[in-house]
Amino acid sequence: MNPSISRRQFVQFGSMCLVAPLGTFTNRKRSSVSSLEKLRTAHVGVGGMGGSDLNSVASHPMVEVAGLCDVDSNILQGALAKHPGAKVFSDFREMISRMGDSIDAVVISTPDHTHAAATMTAMLAGKPVYCQKPLTHEVFESRQMRLIARENQLVTQMGVQIHSLAVYKRAVRMIQDGVIGKVSHVHAWSNKNWGYDGPGFEGNQPPPKNLNWDLWLGTAPERPYVPGVYHQSNWRKIVDFGTGTLGDMGVHIFDTPYTALELTAPNWAKTTCRPPTGVGHPEKNIVEYEFPGTKYTTDTMVWKWYDGADAPPGAEDVGLPAGTQLPGQGSLFVGETGQMLLPHIAEAVLFPEAKFKDFKRPQVADENHYHQWVDACLGNGTTSMSFDLAGPLTEALLLGVVANRFPGQKLDWDNENLKVTNIEKANSLIQRKYREGFEIERLIKATPSLVPIQ
Numbered sequence: 001m002n003p004s005i006s007r008r009q010f011v012q013f014g015s016m017c018l019v020a021p022l023g024t025f026t027n028r029k030r031s032s033v034s035s036l037e038k039l040r041t042a043h044v045g046v047g048g049m050g051g052s053d054l055n056s057v058a059s060h061p062m063v064e065v066a067g068l069c070d071v072d073s074n075i076l077q078g079a080l081a082k083h084p085g086a087k088v089f090s091d092f093r094e095m096i097s098r099m100g101d102s103i104d105a106v107v108i109s110t111p112d113h114t115h116a117a118a119t120m121t122a123m124l125a126g127k128p129v130y131c132q133k134p135l136t137h138e139v140f141e142s143r144q145m146r147l148i149a150r151e152n153q154l155v156t157q158m159g160v161q162i163h164s165l166a167v168y169k170r171a172v173r174m175i176q177d178g179v180i181g182k183v184s185h186v187h188a189w190s191n192k193n194w195g196y197d198g199p200g201f202e203g204n205q206p207p208p209k210n211l212n213w214d215l216w217l218g219t220a221p222e223r224p225y226v227p228g229v230y231h232q233s234n235w236r237k238i239v240d241f242g243t244g245t246l247g248d249m250g251v252h253i254f255d256t257p258y259t260a261l262e263l264t265a266p267n268w269a270k271t272t273c274r275p276p277t278g279v280g281h282p283e284k285n286i287v288e289y290e291f292p293g294t295k296y297t298t299d300t301m302v303w304k305w306y307d308g309a310d311a312p313p314g315a316e317d318v319g320l321p322a323g324t325q326l327p328g329q330g331s332l333f334v335g336e337t338g339q340m341l342l343p344h345i346a347e348a349v350l351f352p353e354a355k356f357k358d359f360k361r362p363q364v365a366d367e368n369h370y371h372q373w374v375d376a377c378l379g380n381g382t383t384s385m386s387f388d389l390a391g392p393l394t395e396a397l398l399l400g401v402v403a404n405r406f407p408g409q410k411l412d413w414d415n416e417n418l419k420v421t422n423i424e425k426a427n428s429l430i431q432r433k434y435r436e437g438f439e440i441e442r443l444i445k446a447t448p449s450l451v452p453i454q
């Protein structure tokens with residue numbers, strides 16, 4: 001490494017070399033990484049999935065865990081015990097600004113409502129980011145994060161680790177090879193229930209001493225702490241923090257059809273569910289989207305999602321032979337010349353079975369999604385779920401989450417201007433108002449590229 005170039009400049013330069021000039025936005029391979037020291041990572045949210053993200057990133061031989069941040073001091077201590085050399089923080093803004101040049105890349109594994117604030121803070125400090133799924137809580141935030149990543153030419157990856165598994169990569173190949181012809185419909189489902197149909201919560205209990213409730217709330221509206229309702233995990237069910245079952249499992253399950261069919265933005269989305277309560281996401285949803293056609297689909301493509309007790313749909317309802325057992329989570333691609341059933345994290349099954357009995361599956365290998373990101377940060381290879389793909393995928397998905405506040409109504413979508421054109425009220429859910437004092441507004445205003453993406 002040129003001694004006159006600081007380590008930070010080198011990593012930034014390295015990451016800049018990973019992307020093509022603005023306009024094409026694909027990662028490009030840097031010629032040599034031999035002299036680079038370890039990638040020093042900082043982790044925001046180290047409990048739950050964050051603990052698993054930390055282990056997976058740290059398992060790369062070129063990673064040194066330098067910073068750990070969590071609003072729960074018990075969880076933070078647990079992570080510190082495994083990485084005693086790391087500095088610890090409860091506020092990610094402080095960690096990123098105080099650690100400055102002594103960290104190279106940031107992993108974000110907080111609840112959904114904090115993804116944008118933490119990721120934007122990291123990216124505006126010039127750090128490559130691995131951010132959990134769904135990329136953001138709001139449609140607008142996904143668009144902004146994609147723009148900021150592009151503008152700063154940063155290596156990014158959304159945390160859909162199963163995207164890099166052979167079963168999903170093979171399914172993408174089979175669809176793109178035309179094994180079932182052009183696809184007209186995709187049915188997808190999860191029998192999980194990350195909804196809550198009950199009333200608002202009573203009580204104003206002080207949060208436990210180990211939890212910084214104010215920082216946990218972050219950009220979201222202030223409210224009293226209630227044990228067991230938000231921290232940990234259950235925030236998924238609550239509209240201000242999570243994105244329901246569609247945002248949680250839909251990202252994984254939607255990913256393969258979205259990637260394989262090269263879908264763009266939906267024309268419209270419509271949800272069938274109970275009326276909104278203002279508290280939780282509905283416990284049962286059927287969400288329909290229409291997408292413009294692509295080279296792998298018919299003129300338009302309909303994607304239909306079922307969750308909670310509405311999932312899975314009946315085999316005959318989706319055109320499969322009566323008696324076919326559908327998995328609890330998965331998707332079905334309906335093509336002109338056959339169907340492909342893709343159970344969640346399992347091998348695809350082709351229908352009619354007799355027609356495909358001698359079908360030879362393409363050979364593809366598993367990849368490590370985390371190591372792919374680390375390698376790309378070090379200038380080696382590219383990521384497969386950069387924000388250029390994760391952004392539009394999440395935007396599309398979140399439009400369906402917005403639609404669950406307007407049951408039975410089609411939300412017509414103007415993607416260029418990021419607007420629902422026929423229900424003005426829905427637009428306040430595309431970009432929410434943040435809690436005053438959290439400074440995310442300042443971060444967003446600091447990005448000059450507030451323009452729609454075509």
Ligand SMILES: NC(=O)c1ccc[n+]([C@@H]2O[C@H](COP(=O)([O-])OP(=O)(O)OC[C@H]3O[C@@H](n4cnc5c(N)ncnc54)[C@H](O)[C@@H]3O)[C@@H](O)[C@H]2O)c1
Nearest residue numbers: 045047048049070071072109110112132133159215232233
């Ligand atoms: N890719 C996957 O397979 C997968 C699986 C589970 C969860 N997830 C995603 O991971 C994220 C976290 O989910 P979870 O189930 O681990 O939630 P969780 O509530 O169990 O854990 C979140 C962790 O983040 C910490 N935290 C919360 N706010 C914070 C803040 N402002 N700063 C620092 N730390 C903060 C919490 O204390 C906790 O340790 C979500 O976005 C979820 O969708 C992904």
